[in-house]
Every structure is written in C-alpha cells, then in structure tokens.
Amino acid sequence: MVVNFVNFIGSTVIDFAHSVGLFILFLAKAIKAAVTHRLSIKKLLLYMYTIGVESINIVVLTGTFTGMVFALQTYIGFQRVGGEQFLGAVVALGMIRELGPVLTGLMITGRAGSAIAAEIGTMNITEQLDALRTLQINIYQYLVVPRIVGSIIILPSMAIIAMMCGIAGGYIISVYVLGLSPEDYTTSIKNFVELSDITGGLIKSSVFGLILSWVGTYKGYYTEGGARGVGIATTQSVVLSSSLILISNYFLTKLLERM
Amino acid sequence: MIKNNTTNKAPKIAIKLVDLKKKFGAKFVSNGVNLEIPAGKMTVILGRSGEGKSVLLKQIVGILKPTSGNIFIDGIDFSTLSESEYNEQLKKCGYVFQFAALLDSLNVLENIGITLFEKNVNRETILSLVKEKLSLVNLSEDTLYKYPSELSGGMRKRVGLARTLITNPQIILYDEPTTGLDPITARIIHELMYQMQQELQITSVVISHDIEIFKYADYVALLNEGVIKFFGEASTIWESKNEYIYQFIRGLPDGPIQKDIAYAKDKA
Numbered sequence: 001m002v003v004n005f006v007n008f009i010g011s012t013v014i015d016f017a018h019s020v021g022l023f024i025l026f027l028a029k030a031i032k033a034a035v036t037h038r039l040s041i042k043k044l045l046l047y048m049y050t051i052g053v054e055s056i057n058i059v060v061l062t063g064t065f066t067g068m069v070f071a072l073q074t075y076i077g078f079q080r081v082g083g084e085q086f087l088g089a090v091v092a093l094g095m096i097r098e099l100g101p102v103l104t105g106l107m108i109t110g111r112a113g114s115a116i117a118a119e120i121g122t123m124n125i126t127e128q129l130d131a132l133r134t135l136q137i138n139i140y141q142y143l144v145v146p147r148i149v150g151s152i153i154i155l156p157s158m159a160i161i162a163m164m165c166g167i168a169g170g171y172i173i174s175v176y177v178l179g180l181s182p183e184d185y186t187t188s189i190k191n192f193v194e195l196s197d198i199t200g201g202l203i204k205s206s207v208f209g210l211i212l213s214w215v216g217t218y219k220g221y222y223t224e225g226g227a228r229g230v231g232i233a234t235t236q237s238v239v240l241s242s243s244l245i246l247i248s249n250y251f252l253t254k255l256l257e258r259m
Numbered sequence: 260m261i262k263n264n265t266t267n268k269a270p271k272i273a274i275k276l277v278d279l280k281k282k283f284g285a286k287f288v289s290n291g292v293n294l295e296i297p298a299g300k301m302t303v304i305l306g307r308s309g310e311g312k313s314v315l316l317k318q319i320v321g322i323l324k325p326t327s328g329n330i331f332i333d334g335i336d337f338s339t340l341s342e343s344e345y346n347e348q349l350k351k352c353g354y355v356f357q358f359a360a361l362l363d364s365l366n367v368l369e370n371i372g373i374t375l376f377e378k379n380v381n382r383e384t385i386l387s388l389v390k391e392k393l394s395l396v397n398l399s400e401d402t403l404y405k406y407p408s409e410l411s412g413g414m415r416k417r418v419g420l421a422r423t424l425i426t427n428p429q430i431i432l433y434d435e436p437t438t439g440l441d442p443i444t445a446r447i448i449h450e451l452m453y454q455m456q457q458e459l460q461i462t463s464v465v466i467s468h469d470i471e472i473f474k475y476a477d478y479v480a481l482l483n484e485g486v487i488k489f490f491g492e493a494s495t496i497w498e499s500k501n502e503y504i505y506q507f508i509r510g511l512p513d514g515p516i517q518k519d520i521a522y523a524k525d526k527a
Contacts, residue, residue: 123362126358126360126363127356127357127358128360128361128362128363130317130322130354130356130360131354131356131361131362131422132362133322134320134321134322134349134352134353134354134423135374135426136346136349136374136426137373142377
C-alpha cells in the first residue's frame with residue numbers, strides 16, 4: 001500500500017519533470033532553428049494574418065464590451081465616493097495595463113492557439129511531419145518558428161485594438177449612458193495614463209503571444225493517436241496556454257512595476 | 260513490363276542492418292533484424308500486419324531511432340555519424356508513405372517542389388523540375404495546382420513518389436504503396452516503381468502484402484516475430500522450402516507463423 005503510494009508519487013513527479021523538460025527543450029530547439037535558419041517573410045506574414053488579423057472581430061467585440069462593463073461597474077463604486085471624473089483614467093489604465101493584453105491573449109488562445117495545435121496535431125497523425133523529416137526539412141524552422149515569431153509580433157497590435165475598443169466602449173457608456181462630460185473622461189486619461197503603462201501592456205501581450213504559440217505548436221507536435229488525440233491536444237493547448245497566461249500575468253505585472 | 264534480369268553475381272549492398280532492435284515500452288518490435296539489401300534492386304519485405312515492417316523502414320530513414328544495433332548505408336555506419344553527417348547521408352534515402360502524406364495545405368506543385376522552395380530555388384526552375392517529375396510518374400500538368408483533397412488515391416501516391424524523386428535519392432523505401440488501390444491502379448504503381456528502379460538505378464525497398472509485386476521484385480525478405488525469417492530471390496520464392504515463406508505466400512492458417520500477432524517478447 002505504502003510502496004504503491006510512493007511509487008505513484010515518484011512516477012508522477014518523474015512524468016511531470018519529463019514533460020516540463022520536453023516543453024522547454026522544444027522552445028530551445030525552436031530558438032536554435034530561428035537563429036540558424038533564415039525566416040521566411042512570406043510565412044511570417046501568413047501566420048501574423050491567420051493568428052492576428054483573422055482574430056480582429058473577436059478582439060474588437062471582447063475589448064468593447066469589457067470597456068463598457070468596466071465603466072458601468074466602476075461608476076457605481078466611484079459615485080459613492082464622488083470620484084466620477086476619474087472614470088476615464090480607471091477604464092483606460094485597466095484596459096491598457098491588464099484587460100487588453102490578458103483578454104486578447106485568452107481570446108486568441110481560444111481561436112488561434114487551438115487551431116495551431118489541431119493543425120500540427122493532424123499533420124503529425126497523418127505522417128505529414130514524418131514526410132517533412134524524410135525530406136530533410138527542419139520542422140521547427142518550417143512550422144514552429146514562423147508561428148511563434150508571428151504571434152509575438154502580432155499580439156501587441158491586437159492588444160492595442162482591444163485597448164482602444166475598451167476605452168471607446170467606456171466612453172460610450174460614461175458619456176451617453178451615465179451622463180459624464182466627454183472632457184472629464186478624456187482629460188482624466190491624459191492626466192493619468194503614462195507611456196510606461198502602454199509599453200508594459202504591449203510587453204505583456206508579446207509574452208502572451210509567445211506562450212500561446214509555443215504551447216499550441218508543442219501540443220500539436222507531440223500529438224498521439226487519431227482524431228481523439230488531436231482533440232485532446234487541442235483542449236490541453238487551450239487549458240495550458242490560458243493557465244500560463246494568467247499565471248505569467250501576475251509575475252509580469254510584478255516585474256514591470258520595478259522597471 | 261515484367262522483370263527478367265536475374266544474375267548470379269553477388270550484388271553490392273546498399274543497406275545493411277545488424278542486430279537492429281526497436282523497443283516500444285516493454286515490447287521489442289524489431290528484435291534483432293539482420294538484413295542486407297542489394298543496391299539497384301527491388302527488395303520486398305513481407306510480414307503480417309503489426310509485425311513492425313513500417314517501423315523497420317522508419318528506422319532506416321531516420322524517423323525512428325533504433326534502441327540498439329547498426330544501420331549501414333553504402334557501407335557507412337550511421338551510429339558513428341554526427342547529426343549533420345547523419346542528415347547529409349539520409350539525403351540518399353527517399354520515403355514513399357502508405358497514404359502519401361502530402362501536405363494538405365499545399366498544392367501539387369508546392370508539395371513536389373517543397374525542398375526546392377525551402378532552398379529558395381528560382382520558381383521557374385522548380386516548375387520545370389516538377390513538371391519533369393510529374394511526367395515521370397505519368398501525371399498531367401493539369402494536376403499542378405490541385406490540392407491533395409482533389410486527387411484520387413492513386414494520384415496522391417504518384418505525387419508522393421514524384422516528391423521523393425525530386426530529391427534524387429539513391430534508395431527509395433515504399434511503405435505499402437498499393438494499399439487501398441484497385442488492381443489496375445496497383446499494377447500501374449508497381450510498373451512505375453519498376454520503371455524508376457530500372458531507369459534511375461534506384462535501390463527499392465518495398466513493404467507490400469500484394470503478391471503481384473513478386474513479378475517486379477528481385478529479392479524477398481520475410482519479417483516475423485521481429486526478425487528476418489527468410490531472404491531469397493523473388494524468382495524462386497514459389498519453390499522455396501522455407502516453412503515461413505511457404506506458409507505466408509500461400510496464406511495457410513497452419514504453420515510456424517502464429518495466428519496471434521501479439522508476438523512481441525516482453526523483455527521487462
């Protein structure tokens with residue numbers, strides 16, 4: 001009984017360490033491929049388009065409604081202490097520093113990160129990855145690097161769109177629903193939002209871009225089994241990416257505070 | 260087109276496998292394979308489904324790493340090579356997959372010319388080379404811009420072969436090239452393989468369950484229980500007294516080949 005329990009704990013720890021090692025080694029191999037091979041601009045633009053541009057609808061929708069709800073909820077609290085004139089600044093800081101990057105990361109994980117895992121996973125189970133190996137094509141350079149670099153580059157642009165939509169959504173609610181003056185809303189933003197807030201938000205979104213594409217390509221690359229395996233890899237990709245985005249967000253916030 | 264070129268002269272060896280073992284979990288799928296494959300000839304590897312024939316080919320072409328043993332190609336021991344030397348040597352080998360394994364996001368031109376596109380070869384040069392290979396596998400230029408989903412099974416296999424040929428391999432490994440094809444298309448593929456081997460002096464290693472392949476093959480090997488149980492000339496196979504090959508090619512239920520394919524020895 002005790003031996004079985006110890007055996008279980010031991011094998012779980014070993015499996016976990018093996019998975020983490022494999023995950024980190026995967027990124028190391030991608031970095032090596034990125035350094036030693038020329039990046040195809042055509043592929044890079046293609047993946048920036050499929051990961052980012054094709055996600056614009058969902059980013060605009062999420063950003064706008066988050067800004068609207070944020071303004072509505074904040075107003076209720078601020079009204080009690082007479083701080084309505086700070087509504088614009090609070091919505092803008094919230095969207096720029098946290099909600100814009102995090103929600104963009106999560107939404108693109110759901111849309112594009114899962115698609116990356118499913119596509120590469122399907123290629124894996126249908127021997128397309130083996131075919132690339134036999135043709136002496138570096139899979140990291142061909143499939144992984146353009147997606148990771150594309151994602152790192154395009155995520156900040158998507159986050160900017162989410163931030164702007166959120167601030168605009170907050171403006172619509174503040175001015176047209178809550179009766180705040182347009183000047184109060186915009187002036188508070190000008191007074192309290194600094195450039196470092198924006199750069200911090202963009203750095204975060206780049207890191208989230210790395211996470212979602214790294215996890216998506218990794219899960220696809222190590223897909224096993226048939227259609228069920230692809231389904232599992234896709235689900236795991238979304239769960240792991242989302243978790244890592246939320247966890248890393250805390251540490252990035254702490255880190256960026258000190259900079 | 261039926262072969263008629265049997266010779267008594269000892270042929271040069273293209274691939275030599277020495278005590279090759281491959282373990283998955285606790286099971287040995289290749290359990291000490293020793294085999295010498297003659298250069299410029301067609302060797303067919305037979306064996307029941309699940310015997311590890313594809314695993315054997317995938318070890319030769321570097322998709323799977325052997326657990327132990329040695330692979331020699333043109334006399335070079337692959338286990339002694341650095342990664343770059345190993346990759347360079349692997350360029351001698353091409354692999355035609357059972358279901359062609361074409362990249363479904365690329366059209367025929369991009370699939371066949373993928374290695375050249377990756378090397379940034381001029382598009383006109385690629386187009387001309389791809390057309391040449393398409394003609395070699397008897398496909399028209401109309402297929403150039405079609406996607407794999409728009410092709411029939413036989414066409415896909417021919418595109419897969421053309422993709423392999425564009426790398427100018429000395430050795431082509433075919434993994435069940437006629438599986439799922441009607442007898443006429445299967446015959447076309449067999450003749451195409453034979454034509455490639457004759458015209459380009461390519462060493463062909465073919466996994467097949469189709470006994471029609473014996474008409475084109477030079478040598479036959481039988482894999483059973485993870486080891487080679489028979490190796491001989493294809494022309495004499497029907498007269499062979501080897502009990503394994505006797506049972507296999509006649510499809511006899513009784514004999515040394517077990518009905519249960521879960522043969523792999525548990526070495527744990």
